[in-house]
Amino acid sequence: MTLLQADQLEALRMEIRQFAQKELAPFEQDVESNNRIPEHILAQMRERGYFGLTIPKEYGGMGMGKTAFCTVEEELAKTHFAFMDIISLNNGLGSRSIVLDGNEAQKKKYLPRLASGEWISAFTLTEPNAGSDAASITTTAEKKGDVYLLNGMKHFITNAPIADVFIVIAVTDPDKGAKGGISAFIVEKDFPGISIGNVHQSMGMQGSHKSEVIFKDTPVPVQNLIGTEGKGLTVALKTVDEGRMGVAATSVGMATRLLDMAVEYATSKKFNDKPLSRYQSFEWLLADMATELYAARTILYKTAAKMDRKEDAQLEVAMCKLYGSEMVGRVVEKAMEIFGKDGCLFENVVERILRDARILRIFEGTAEIHRIIIGRKLLAGQRPL
Amino acid sequence: MTCLLTEEQTFIQKAARDFARGEFDDDQILDLMEKQQFPKKTLKTACKLDLIGLTWPESAGGQECGIMDSVLVTEELCRRDSTMGLALSFADAGAETVARFGTPEQIKALNAPLLKGKSVTALICPELGQEPGPICYRKTDDTLVLNGEASVVVNADIADFFLTVAHPEDGQGERILLLFPKDMPGIAVSELIKKLGMDMTHWNSVKFESTRVSTGTMITCDTKGVDPVNILEKNLLIKTGAMFLGMAQGAFDLALGYAKEREQFRRKIAAFQGISQKIAAMYTRLQEGRASVYSAARACDKKCVGLTDLIAAQLSAQHLAEYLTDEALQIHGGVGYMIEFPVEHFFRDVKCLRTLLGRNITRMDLISRRLIGQLN
Ligand SMILES: Cc1cc2nc3c(=O)[nH]c(=O)nc-3n(C[C@H](O)[C@H](O)[C@H](O)COP(=O)(O)OP(=O)(O)OC[C@H]3O[C@@H](n4cnc5c(N)ncnc54)[C@H](O)[C@@H]3O)c2cc1C
Numbered sequence: 001m002t003l004l005q006a007d008q009l010e011a012l013r014m015e016i017r018q019f020a021q022k023e024l025a026p027f028e029q030d031v032e033s034n035n036r037i038p039e040h041i042l043a044q045m046r047e048r049g050y051f052g053l054t055i056p057k058e059y060g061g062m063g064m065g066k067t068a069f070c071t072v073e074e075e076l077a078k079t080h081f082a083f084m085d086i087i088s089l090n091n092g093l094g095s096r097s098i099v100l101d102g103n104e105a106q107k108k109k110y111l112p113r114l115a116s117g118e119w120i121s122a123f124t125l126t127e128p129n130a131g132s133d134a135a136s137i138t139t140t141a142e143k144k145g146d147v148y149l150l151n152g153m154k155h156f157i158t159n160a161p162i163a164d165v166f167i168v169i170a171v172t173d174p175d176k177g178a179k180g181g182i183s184a185f186i187v188e189k190d191f192p193g194i195s196i197g198n199v200h201q202s203m204g205m206q207g208s209h210k211s212e213v214i215f216k217d218t219p220v221p222v223q224n225l226i227g228t229e230g231k232g233l234t235v236a237l238k239t240v241d242e243g244r245m246g247v248a249a250t251s252v253g254m255a256t257r258l259l260d261m262a263v264e265y266a267t268s269k270k271f272n273d274k275p276l277s278r279y280q281s282f283e284w285l286l287a288d289m290a291t292e293l294y295a296a297r298t299i300l301y302k303t304a305a306k307m308d309r310k311e312d313a314q315l316e317v318a319m320c321k322l323y324g325s326e327m328v329g330r331v332v333e334k335a336m337e338i339f340g341k342d343g344c345l346f347e348n349v350v351e352r353i354l355r356d357a358r359i360l361r362i363f364e365g366t367a368e369i370h371r372i373i374i375g376r377k378l379l380a381g382q383r384p385l
Numbered sequence: 386m387t388c389l390l391t392e393e394q395t396f397i398q399k400a401a402r403d404f405a406r407g408e409f410d411d412d413q414i415l416d417l418m419e420k421q422q423f424p425k426k427t428l429k430t431a432c433k434l435d436l437i438g439l440t441w442p443e444s445a446g447g448q449e450c451g452i453m454d455s456v457l458v459t460e461e462l463c464r465r466d467s468t469m470g471l472a473l474s475f476a477d478a479g480a481e482t483v484a485r486f487g488t489p490e491q492i493k494a495l496n497a498p499l500l501k502g503k504s505v506t507a508l509i510c511p512e513l514g515q516e517p518g519p520i521c522y523r524k525t526d527d528t529l530v531l532n533g534e535a536s537v538v539v540n541a542d543i544a545d546f547f548l549t550v551a552h553p554e555d556g557q558g559e560r561i562l563l564l565f566p567k568d569m570p571g572i573a574v575s576e577l578i579k580k581l582g583m584d585m586t587h588w589n590s591v592k593f594e595s596t597r598v599s600t601g602t603m604i605t606c607d608t609k610g611v612d613p614v615n616i617l618e619k620n621l622l623i624k625t626g627a628m629f630l631g632m633a634q635g636a637f638d639l640a641l642g643y644a645k646e647r648e649q650f651r652r653k654i655a656a657f658q659g660i661s662q663k664i665a666a667m668y669t670r671l672q673e674g675r676a677s678v679y680s681a682a683r684a685c686d687k688k689c690v691g692l693t694d695l696i697a698a699q700l701s702a703q704h705l706a707e708y709l710t711d712e713a714l715q716i717h718g719g720v721g722y723m724i725e726f727p728v729e730h731f732f733r734d735v736k737c738l739r740t741l742l743g744r745n746i747t748r749m750d751l752i753s754r755r756l757i758g759q760l761n
Contacts, residue, residue, distance in 0.1 A: 131718055133649040156719050201724045203733065271744075281746045329711075336736065337744055341537055344740035346579030354581065354736065358714070359722055366718055368659055 002057070003065045003308055012068055016075040019048070020083075028080040031207040032352060037082055045083075045117065051090040052115025056099065059111035066242075066304040070249040074300075077253025081356040082207030084253070088246050089159055090114045094121025096239040097167055097184055101227035110165065110186060122163035124154045124187075124213055125236055132369050134169075135178030135233060139215065141170035141185060146222050148172070148185065150215035153197070156363075160211045161196050164189050168215070169236045172229050183232035186224040193218035204355030241314055244321040244364050245307070248300050251324030251360055254353050255293045255331040261349060262286060262338045276338065285334040296320070296327045306385065315377045316384050322370040325360035332357055389679075394454055397439070401458040404434055405465035414469055415725065418584035421577060423543050424472050429502030436462075437477050438500050441484035445492045446500045452620070452685040455481075456627040456678065463631025464638065466727060467734035472585035474628055475539050478508040479548040479617055483564055486604045486613040491564055495546055507544035507567070509535045509591060512743035513618060513696070514751045517552035520593060522561065527600045529563070531571075531593040537741065541567075541574045541589040550614055562604040562613045571596035581740070582733030588741075622695040623685055625742060626678045629702035629735065633674060633709040636731045637667055640713035643728075647718075660716060667709050674705035693755045696748050703742075706735045 004012065027038055045051065054069050055061025064072075069091065076084035089095075095114045098106055113119040130137040139152025150170055160166070166187040173181035187194070197212030227235055263286060266276040276282040303316040332354045336343040343350040361367045390398065408430055417424055431437050439455045441447025448454075463470030476499075483495050498504035511518025520533040531551060541547075549563045567574075571594050578588040604613050641664060644655035654660050681698035684690035710732040714721040721728050742748075 126719070129648070131649060133651075136650070202722045203724065203729050204722075271746075279746070281749075333707075336740060337746065340744050341740050344581045344737055346581075351581050355733070358732070361715060362719055362722055367715065368657075371659070 002063050004068050009068060009071060013071050013075060016072050017078075019044075020075055020079045024076075024079040024083050028349075028352075029347060031080045031082050032346075035206045037086060037207050041083070042086070042117070045087060049115070050087045051117030052111075053087070054091045054099075055095055055111050055115040059107055060115035061111065066245060066307040067301060070245055070300060070304045073246050073249035074253040074256070074297075077250040078257040080207065080352075081205055081250070081254075084246075084250055085158070085205065085208040086120075087117075088243075089121050089123060090117065090119075092243040092246055093123035093239050094159075094165070094167060096242060097226050097235045098186065100238065101184075101231070101235050102186075103223075105223065106186060106226065114165070119164035120159055120162050122157050122159040122166045122213075123239075124157050124160070124166045124168040125240075126154060126156050127152065128155050132366060134236070135182070137169060137171060137182070139168070139170040140174070141168075141172050141183060141220065143172070143222070144219075147219040148183075148222065148225070150185070150187065150193070150218040150220055153212060153214050155197075155212045156200060156210055157213050158208060158210045160213045161199055161209045166194075166213065167226070168220075169232050172232070176230065178233055180230040182236075183229050184226040184235045185220050185232075186226060187215075187218065187220055191218050191220060203358060204352070205359060240364060241317060242307075244317050245300070245304060247360050247364050248296070248303075248317075248320035248324035251328040251357070252293065252297045252300055254357055255289070255296070255328045258328075258331050258335045258350065258353060259286070259289050259293055262289065262335050265342075266338055282338055285338055289331045289334050292327045292330060296324045300324065315374065315382050318365075318370050318373045318377075319384060321365065322367055322374065325357075326367060328353075328357045328360060390457075394457060397450065397454050398457040398461060400434065401436055401461035402465075404431065404436060405462050405470070409466050409469050411466075411727065414466055414727075418468055418730065421584055421587070423476075423505070423540070423587065424469055424585055425502070427469065428473055428476055428505075431462075431473055432500055432502035437473070437502070438480065438484075438496065440481045441496065445484040445496050447481075447484060447496075451682075452623055453679065453682040456623060456630075456682040459624055459627035460631035460634065463628045464635040467632045467635060467731045468583060468585050470631055470635075471583050471628060471734060471738065474624065475586055476505045478506055478539065478621070478624075479510070480506050481620055482562070482613050482617040483548065483604060485616065486562075486607055487564065488601075491602075491604065494566075495564060498545065504545040505540050505543055506546045506548050507538050507541045507591075508617075508621075509538050509541075509547055509549040510617065510621070511550060511552075512747065513622070514747040515743070517556070518550055518560070520549055520551045521554040522551040522563075523554045524600070528597050529561075529600060529602070531563075531596040531598065534590060534592040536590050537578065537588050538574075538591045539741070540587050541591045542577065542587050547572075547591075548617075550617070559612075560614055562617065563598060563602045564604055565598045565602040569596055569598065580737060582730060582735075582737030583741075584730065619685065619690070619692065619695055622692075622699045623678070623682055625738065626681065626695075626699040626702040628738060629699070629706035630674055630678045632731055632735050632738075633671055633702070633706040636706070636710040636713035636728060637671055639728045639731070640664065640667065640709075640716045643717055654716070663712055663716065667712055670705050670708060674702045677701045691755075693752050696752050699742075700745065700748055703735075703739055703745075707739065710735045 052061030053064045057063040127137050141148040168185045168187045172183040193216040195214045197214050199211040266282050300320050303320050306313040335350045339350050438447045439450040443449050459474050519535045523530045552560045573592040575590040647654045677698045713728050714732045720726045
């Protein structure tokens with residue numbers, strides 16, 4: 001991992017921001033209307049190496065640390081969520097378990113393809129009856145000779161309809177269950193017995209695809225087991241934990257966009273006979289938006305720096321995700337009040353972010369689960385630093 | 386609070402509830418939502434059961450029920466489904482004002498098709514507190530010339546009648562209320578406006594360009610000098626308050642039902658104290674909001690309610706609905722974000738109705754101005 005200096009980080013931020021403004025912004029509405037990212041944008045993102053930002057250099061990536069990666073995510077989230085979402089899996093849940101626990105052969109085979117964006121990945125953990133309680137999954141991987149046979153059904157899997165490779169978490173030993181009976185596998189889409197079920201239609205997140213994935217006697221070669229058998233849940237939760245920073249960075253990015261738009265609207269549009277900004281009501285809304293945003297951004301980068309120093313930051317990460325995702329919810333509310341009816345119209349970014357931001361309090365661990373995580377750590381004597 | 390209802394009110398409430406439970410079909414709702422279609426068939430059935438036009442005088446084909454009665458109906462419709470409920474509740478927007486103040490001809494022209502579920506009114510009324518509104522008039526002999534553009538009008542493209550509030554062009558004189566058929570020269574209705582929610586209710590912008598209507602389309606003050614526009618505003622406040630209340634109750638029903646069903650960690654999620662406390666907090670707010678809307682409605686029936694208390698009741702129901710739909714969605718976890726679960730559209734519909742009514746700040750200004758009065 002190469003850590004960037006302050007000036008390099010600033011240069012990175014500017015580079016992404018320019019790219020976003022010039023290349024992505026003109027296509028935001030297109031993504032929203034057509035529910036897909038235009039191919040030429042994906043090609044540009046591949047060319048710029050955005051799919052492999054966090055993947056180590058020796059496997060074709062850029063080896064970015066947390067601070068740099070959060071910077072990219074924040075900047076991309078200021079455009080359309082889909083632009084940030086499409087790169088987040090290859091850089092996070094879709095590759096991290098291979099980076100952290102995979103063997104050399106797995107790294108050599110998969111990481112370069114993920115880093116280049118040639119392959120798109122999906123992280124395949126949640127089941128209809130195992131959401132917050134991920135340990136209760138029932139998809140099984142039964143060892144038969146030199147393969148594991150996968151059977152079961154997953155749902156809400158981001159990228160599943162377009163994925164080339166799935167990181168699948170399944171039960172290898174039902175007796176042990178969560179205590180050493182769950183393993184992680186690399187599953188290619190061409191393995192037999194994989195089908196995509198119902199494609200989910202959701203309130204927001206246009207351009208990002210999620211669906212059910214069904215495994216029926218899908219043979220997975222033993223060499224595609226990640227790490228050791230029975231360690232899958234630990235691997236999964238470790239990567240989920242890191243990935244939560246992405247949710248916090250997205251929250252900060254979306255809220256920044258809203259604040260900028262709200263300031264511009266308040267100064268340029270009139271309420272009765274004066275600009276909105278001349279009324280305390282609107283001025284105070286802006287003040288609250290900015291204050292909370294500043295707090296969320298500050299803990300985000302403070303925590304990212306701690307992770308870059310290789311210190312344990314689970315408590316702070318949970319706080320960043322919880323606070324960030326709830327913060328952007330409150331910022332959207334205030335933006336709605338400032339924009340009035342305009343904020344409700346389809347072509348208005350406020351309307352879109354309202355729908356997109358609502359997922360941030362749910363996926364990668366709900367707000368309630370985060371309060372549990374934080375509470376337990378506090379009671380065990382930890383304090384945020 | 387239901388024990389405070391009269392026998393007749395309990396009956397009306399039950400009729401509306403049975404209708405909504407029996408007639409609203411979840412698959413059909415999703416289908417109509419996707420096609421952005423107004424629920425014509427359901428409206429007809431509602432009309433047959435006398436659930437529309439409840440407050441209109443018997444002479445106008447109505448039931449002569451009170452505001453409180455109609456609040457109960459609106460609440461039940463929006464409770465069963467926000468999108469369907471809102472579409473039905475907006476279908477006769479403002480018609481009760483026509484029924485009360487209109488000439489016999491006006492009443493007949495509007496009510497006959499409306500009561501059969503064959504027609505819909507579109508109300509062009511400035512946001513509360515917006516003076517003057519977007520539409521203005523000039524009077525020449527026995528015609529009125531209308532000009533202006535209203536940026537959002539509910540159901541304009543499917544309506545047969547416009548009920549329009551207009552302000553004098555030169556600022557001299559009173560605002561007036563007009564009822565006229567839509568197919569007149571000089572009226573342009575825009576394409577459907579795409580929006581956050583209320584997927585069965587159409588929004589369009591409407592432009593009047595030297596539209597000429599006769600002075601006979603005016604709906605005027607009654608013999609006691611009561612201004613129909615005032616009554617229209619009051620009725621809208623209580624009606625939208627009832628919509629919010631209904632959507633809040635509906636979201637609560639969904640949340641409670643799901644929390645008692647869904648299992649995680651080998652327990653019903655309602656067994657986790659964090660969730661059960663949310664349920665209790667939601668219920669507490671619901672009772673507050675209901676008390677506020679019901680007492681405003683009863684005061685309406687006694688003709689002793691001021692605009693301040695009506696706005697306060699509506700705002701209280703709106704805040705309640707925003708809070709409850711948000712929490713209800715959260716209690717659903719991932720499925721709450723998916724369109725096949727109704728809580729998803731309850732959440733959008735509340736926000737959408739909220740913006741339709743204008744900014745909170747405008748309504749708060751109206752309240753505070755009345756409370757504070759002139760400062761010297
Ligand atoms: C758009 C979207 C994309 C997703 N992408 C992926 C993906 O790519 N891969 C993947 O594996 N998963 C994915 N998910 C799944 C996501 O992580 C889960 O939805 C989430 O973890 C919550 O699980 P659940 O939906 O089953 O809710 P549940 O766990 O059923 O939660 C329901 C409610 O109960 C509460 N609750 C649960 N347990 C407790 C408790 N112990 N105490 C108090 N309250 C509790 C929750 O907070 C919530 O309010 C995605 C989900 C969505 C909606």
